[in-house]
Amino acid sequence: MELLIVTLIGLMLIAALAAVEARDLLSSVICLGAAGFSLSVIDLLVGAPDLALTQVVVEVVALVLLIRVVVTRRDTSSSAPRDALRTGAVLLAGGVLLVAAAFSVGVFAAGKAGVIPPFGQPLLAGKGPVAPGVSKDYLGKAADETGAANVVTAVLLDYRAYDTLGEATVIFASIIGTYAILRHVGRREAPADAPAGGAKGG
Amino acid sequence: MNALVPLFVAVPLGAAFVIVALAHAGGLKRLTGPLAVAAVVYNLVAAVIFLGVGDLSVFVGGWGGPGKTLGIEMVCDGLAKLLLVTINLVALVSIVYARGYMRRFTRVWLFEALFLLMTGAMNGVVLAGDLFNLFVFLEIAAIASYALVGFGCEAEELEAAFKYLVLGAVGSAFILLGVTVLYSLTGHLNMAKVAQLLPAAAGPATMLAAASLLGGLALKAAMVPFHAWLPDAHPSAPAPISAMLSGVLIKASGVYALARIVFNVLGPSHPYATILMVLGTLSMVVGVLLAIGQWDFKRLLAYHSISQMGYVVLALGAGAGVVAAGGERAIAALCIFGGLFHLFNHAAFKSLLFLSSGSIEQQAGTRLLKEMGGLSRRMPATSFCCRIGALSIAGVPPFNGFFSKLVIIVALMLSGHPVLAVVAVGVALMTLLSFVKVQRYALEGAPGARSAEATEAPASMVVAMASLAVVCLVAGLAMVLLRDHLFTPAGDALLRGFEGAKDLVTGAMP
Amino acid sequence: MSMAIYLLTFGLLIVGIYAVVAKKNVVKIIVGVLIIDYAVNLLLVLVGYRTGGQAPIQAADETAAQMATVAVDPLPQAMVLTSIVIGLALTALMVAMAIRLHEKYGTFDMDRIRQLRG
């Protein structure tokens, strides 16, 4: 199981690298799709069918959008990185991040306090130094308190429905923003001589 | 009163949804503007009324109470109230100003809807008592602002918006990474619960979480060295949005969130205090140095935003340092008062300056200081307001900027950072110098290439600017009154640290 | 093995950051932002996994107490769902901006897209 997940994350990593380094933008976008679909398989493996489903459909829509961008447009940029300095800086920062992550997941001090619990043993499983968190209550009470068999939905739309209002608003804002960005004419050349308050453009 | 807390978020979001529907309803289209103004007026009135009420805590959906924190908590304490008043004040002024300014733009209802989404989301950010909820509302505010920066749809604006979006998205990802790690360590998202459980889980992972959160939020606050997006994004937006971005967005989603995380979640310890002070000092100095050479008025103002936010973060960091060292509470309180007072003042005068730069840009047709000149005769009201804003930011008595900078400098001396106090004085002098240049080239002198035919801005814009000018003057003169009723409760909310974090969760702790 | 899972996830994050910072093509930058998104979402869903865990959906012949002993953590899943939505929202906005940038400048190359002053 863990081996399968490691393989899939490795696949995501390779697909991501290929997406970043591909010469052709279409291949880049398709490699990104490969990474996204691997992610949804991982979701399925770790007991998150809701996520797997959502990830797949979102991936499809995102790919359709991205492919429409690249497929008809002439691209004249070279695939070389911007400059050596930036690449060096980001690799250095990445190295620091990786070392910090290694410390954080307990490569150097396994099983001690203050590291991210080992994979497969979250606080919920009750083996860490801290008591199981709020999720224990969600799992135990959701059916009685909300009547939803799917605890993820119960959390999403009842216990934490306020977040979901935020989520709906995010997508609303981005769609409104997309309309705003896609207006052909942002502002008229000359000030409109319409009376105050009545000048709402079409 | 508890029941009314969610309305700070619900009313503007609801108004934004209704505006989009109204825009397609024929004759009702005219109502979108008044509706937007009405929603913001409601929020401001409610925010002022809430000042008279004690600290409130609401569990949305009723999923909380003694011993359980299943739901999302909204916390309306002193700090949240201060930010609510600031956000909604600047929002009201900006939306009134936009009634005149946005006339040249097409499809203004999109602007109004996005504006309300951004305002409502900022209200949500300052009311959030839950880490993930904080992140979600940060994202709404950010996404609305990305679109608003590019609202003019000109090439430069789109490029600035794209750059802003990409850096903002990376910052958000790091904030979510930090939240993830904190969740994996404590099993909770409620800020007070996390604060309570975190000391037991101290270790490398906590440091990683703190670094990601501080880095991401510093990016949102445009602290040097994470400031690259701000000088492009803020000037590119329409003027009322520049005022909102510089006036409140970098505060609500940057500095406020930084202060909340450091003081109330991670706990004010030495490393965090040092990080805040380094970021603050760097921003203060680098921002003003970059501003001095600018000839583009809006870009100059944007660099000054970085510099002035540096003051706020430096003061908050000094306060955290005093708390961490176990120093006198009064000194820590003074540092925090200075920081928060400057935050409020900066919201007032920077918005005022951006609004006046917008009205000059619209009437004179230029943003370059060298092409202006003699505007005090052509546009007397705008020039008068612009001058008050410039005097405030430059720290000239009796305007508000003088008092808050004075408090910060005194607090830095008292908290044992005389060198930083001297640096702060130096930066204040350079700020003054930079705004003498603005006065000299824009308002005085012979009419420039573009300003000779400029006329005064429409009434709604002048009213908006004048009301902010009044705020600049009154906030300076009524400092003691404001301190007792607005800033001391806000400072207390921070100073409680995680010692008092359990107060945030009313009776929820075992 | 369990540490390798987390470290590979961080590796994915670094690949995304590399694309955003060092690449100059608008589409590559978008790809980078999405990879960063994937990495953070993946980390979030991984920290909620419990060995041998099943989906947090109560079956008809199961009590809540039984499920609570075997199910994976539902809260990170709810967070990831929100995060995926935010990712899609960002994608839509970035795609719109990329189209406009290409229209205005005729290229996806950030270096050739004129730099703003400063």
Next chain:
Amino acid sequence: MPPEEGMTPIVRNTTRLVSGFIVVFGTYIALTGHLGPGGGFAGGVILAAAGALVVLSFGRRVSSSLITEPTCHVADAAGAAGFLALAMLGYMVGGFFVNFLPVGRLHRLDSAGIIPLANLAILVKVGAGLVGAFLALSAFRPGRRSVLDDGTADGRDGRREI
């Protein structure tokens, strides 16, 4: 292939056959979100995918008789407002987002109080919103010449007239 024209009859007929099923599937996914995997968001994206399929295969000219941008705007706003209205209705029994309907019996469609209604609102919101965004994106045609073409691209003199 310009989207105004649409695609070959084979594609169109296939779309005719499957798009109905996709819509039904999306709605099913949304309405049973509290019983199993799924939810309003996933369902909404599936609806949007069906919309995108119709737009792509039939072309904008035909599809505009089915669905237009203003319709999408209004449905989008209505879905979002509906979700907010559900939250506000909670004030009847105690507060914002309080579940005001009976939780019912587990595993029944009418269980879980407001959750199915909330899923429905999100389905409408996300579906309409994304179809609208897709229409806007696919309708977008470059309007003016690019900056690089008229030689004002580099140098500061190319500043736009304000």
